[in-house]
Amino acid sequence: MADTYTKLSDLIDPEVMGDVVSARIPKKLRVAPFAKVDDTLAGVPGDTITVPVYAYIGDAADVGEGEAVTIEKMTASVRKATVKKAMKGIGLTDEAVLSGYGNPVGEANTQLALAIAAKIDNDCMEVLQTASLNYDGTDAAISYAAVVDALDLFEEEQSSDKVIFVHPKQVTQLRKNSDFLSADQYQAGVMLSGEVGMIAGCRVVPSRKVPVLDEWYKNDEDGTVTVTTDNVDAVHKTLPDAKLGDKITKVSTPIYSCPIVRLESGEANEDEVPALTIYRKRGVNVETERKPKIRTTEITADEFYTAVLSNEAKVVLARFGV
Helix, strand or coil, rough: CCCCCHCCCCHHHHHHHHHHHHHHHHCCCCCCHCCEECCCCCCCCCCCEEEECCCCCCCCCCCCCCCCCCCCCCCCEEEECCCCCEEEEEEEEEHHHHHHHCCCHHHHHHHHHHHHHHHHHHHHHHHHHCCCEEEEECCCCCCHHHHHHHHHHHHHCCCCCCCECCCHHHHHHCCCCCCCHHHHHHCCCCCCCCCCCEEECEEEEEEECEEEEECEEECCCCCCCECCCHHHHHHHHCCCCCCCCCEEEEEEECCEEEEEEECCCCCCCCCCCCCCEEEEEEEEEEEEEEEECCCCCCCCCEEEEEECCCCCHHHHEEEEEE
C-alpha cells in the first residue's frame, strides 16, 4: 500500500529550499546586480583572495626608424579580501508547518533569501564607500550640475554607461529637477534592475543602503585635525584616501554618500576589470536540524563570498547635502 501520509520531510526539503532561496536572492538585491560574480574560488583551498591592481604604463610614443623603444616596467598593487560566511536561521514548529496560516515554508524561503541578499548588498555598498575618487557636493542637494561635475572625475574620452546609487529621499529631489528623465519615459527594454530614471546620462538606482553620514571628514589645508596613526582608521571610514600628516576637518552636517559606478562595456573582446566583483566560494547551502523534544525544525542557510572593489578607476564617491 502506497504511503499517502504527508510528512514533514515532504514539506521541508533542504535541497529544494536551497534552490528556491538561490533563485530568490537575485530579485532581492539592489547593489550587487551591478557587480561581476566570480566563482573561481569554488573548490580552491584557502579563504583569501588577492586582486592585482595594475598602474597604467603611459601613452605610446613616436619611435624613429632604427631606434629602440623604451621598455616600461609594469607595476601593480594588490588588494586582499577574506571570504566570509553570511548566515541566517529560522525555526518552524510542526503546528506552523502543518496547519499554519498561509505558507510558512514558502515565507521561510523568502525571509532567508532576503536576509542573505541584504548582507551581500551591505558588503557591496561598504566596499564602494572606500573609493579613492571623491566629489564634494555637500554644499547643496543632488542636482544635474553636481552629477556632471562628479562624472568629470572619470576623465573619460568616450562616454560609458554608469549608475548612481542614491538614497530614496534623494529621488524626490531629483524628480523636481527638470533635467531628470523618469524611467516611464524610456523605450521598452532599456531599463536596468531597480532603475527609476536618468540624470546627466547616469542611471539612477535608489537604495536604502546609501549611507547618511552624520559625522565625516574632508580634506582641508586649514583643517585643525591632523591624520595620525591614532585616528587614521576612523578617518578612513569617510575619507579613504587620507594620508598620515594630512590636514582635515571633521564635519557634523548630515550628507548622502552616493557611489557612481562605470559599468562594463559588454564588448566580448575587451579584457576590462569591473568596478565591483563578488567572489563566491560556495553558493547558498540550506540545512535543517530536527528538535524532536519540542517538535521544531530549524532551517539555516549560508553563502560563502567576499565583495571587492576591483577597479577604483570606475567608481566616484559623490557626496551631496541632505
